[in-house]
Amino acid sequence: MKKLFFLLLFTLNFSVLIAQETSKKSRVIILTDIEADPDDTQSLVRLLLYANEIDIKGIVATTSCWLKNSVHPESINKVLSAYAEVQPNLKLHHPDFPKPEDLFPLVKSGLPVYGMLGVGKDKDSEGSDWIIKTLEEKDERPLWISVWGGANTLAQALYKIKNTKTKEEQKRLISKLRVYTISDQDDSGIWIRDKFQDLFYIVSPGDDYGTATWNGINSFIKGIDNTEISNSWISENIQQGHGPLGALYPDVAWGVEGDTPAFLSLIPNGLNAPEHPNWGGWGGRYKFLRPTFSGRKKGNSGVPFEVETRAIWTNTEDSFSPYLAKDYGRNVELDSTVFKGDKVSLWRWRDDFQNDFAARMDWCTLPFSEANHAPVIALKHADRITVKSGKGITLDAFDSTDPDGDSLSFLWFDYPEAGTYKKPIKIGGTENARLVSFAAPKVEKEMTVHMILKVTDKGTPALSSYKRIIITVKP
Incomplete structure (x- = not known):
């Protein structure tokens, strides 16, 4: 009887949720320099566990400053094959997980060249053409481009739009684009921002990753419990005993899931508001301004260090005091410690989104009655x-x-x-x-x-x- 009650409650709740989510799902195309760093594979595993919440329109293998001369769509397909094995079980927890056969055709490739060498006349790729094709669909929802590596596939799509469309059509198509890039990982990002000044663009510019907001996902923060980004936590909750998708999640090499913030705020959790980066959410909070060079350092990527010519959505500071659990009396109290900084706007939610990830990894193998929702x-x-x-x-x-x-x-x-x-x-x-x-x-x-x-x-x-x-x- 208890199981029947929970089943009825689940059905009622999810019928309401599905009705709410249908209109809220964000469309996204991923640009990934997968194989440049294990973190792209990590982020792709997480993304697929939210494929019921986010409308994935494409996954494009690209280059970057760390992977200049090759692209690896086969690595994307490998992760999708693992997803195919667990998708039937995921559907026990939510009916909207897409069929694997609908995802495989979305895998595309950009040109296997670095940055602006892949932008110009006759430099189209199936990836850049796919961005344009998706933009031209009769769908009024914005199209997010989540850039985990270099941005030259997007740059080529914009180049072609500018050179083949009327000014009115250019304006219409570009107004539907939303871009979040994990810093600048080739020389096309600054070119895009300069040439397309009205394009909605979120970035911590340059290659000084240590000062980037997205870096809050894997930064070790003094004064808080960092357990949920530890290797032991990842092993227990993600990699081991959670089926083939978890087993494919690689060990951390540089930083865990550095690309995940590029889509975290697209998850409809009641907090995230993708169209309002200044409101803050799982992917951080951002301010619309023209950034200066103050406090920025030059990294070792070879990406040019150039002045921004217009305002962009970029780093801004949060102040945050965590609530601490108490064993007696009122069960929480506000900590007297105040954390300030741009990365604070992201890591303040880290325990929540890590727990959510772990629960969804459980969905890969457990029945509904044995997992958490x-x-x-x-x-x-x-x-x-x-x-x-x-x-x-x-x-x-x-x-x-x-x-x-x-x-x-x-x-x-x-x-x-x-x-x-x-x-x-x-x-x-x-x-x-x-x-x-x-x-x-x-x-x-x-x-x-x-x-x-x-x-x-x-x-x-x-x-x-x-x-x-x-x-x-x-x-």
Whole structure:
């Protein structure tokens, strides 16, 4: 009877989720210099475990400054073959995992040449042509280009668009593109940003990886528990005993999953908002500005170190104090330590997205009843609220549920950097109840406050879902 109850609850929750997700799925084409570093294979394994959440439109083997003269689509196909073995079991956990036979045709190749040597007349590739073909489809959703290596396949697609399309068509197609590159790994990135000044582009420019926001995924941070990026954690939770896809996940060579931030914010978890990089999410938070050379160093990649000619979405600072678990009384308390920096905007969510990854790896081999699934948050009000200055606000997530029947923990906190009101909001009473109340700030002009609800289950591994409530405060 208990299993039947959970099955009915699962069916109800997922019917709601699927209806919500269908309109939210982001389209993405991956450009990967796979075999330049084991981390591309690591990121591809993770990406496929979210293939039910993200609409994968292409996976293109490319070059980079680390792999200048060859491309390796066969390595992509190897990972897809492992996915094919576990896909039937993944579908037990969510029906939207795509058929392997639908993914294999999406594997394409760019030219096996470095950077701008692959951009110009008669330098098209099946990868650059595929980007254009996908852009031209009758689909109003933006097309994300997630660049894990060099960007010259995208550069060639843009070159062809500029030289074969009318100005109106150029504008229409380019307006649908969204680009996130893992720094600059060839000389085409700066060319793209200079020649296509209206192109939506997220990047920590240059090759100084140590100062890049994306580096927060694998940075060892003093003062926090870094266990979930450790080799022993990876071995236990990802590589061993989780089927052929986990077994294919390689050991860390330089840094674990350096390319994953290029798609983390496309996962519809209630926190991520891909169209708003300044709101922050699993992939970090970014500010739209023209960066300077202040604090930037030259790496050893050979990628040119050039001045940006326009504003881009790039590094910006978060301030963060973690909540600490307590054994007695209120079960969480805010740490007095304050972490600041651009990488903070990414690693602050790291335990959550690592646990989520581990749970999905369990999905590869376990039946639904033996694995964990994220809570389903239900608010008793809208997630967009308008109030007058100084007025009381009550937020309530009483109707939230868990597909596995797990106990739920609630945590409400404001995200000052995401809104226009930058001062902390004091929550009355406790921030870990399902219902909270507080006063809107007193303002002299219209301001926005971003309040985040995080709901975490007590399953193994513990999984979190989010809701972002945006409050407009009028004077």
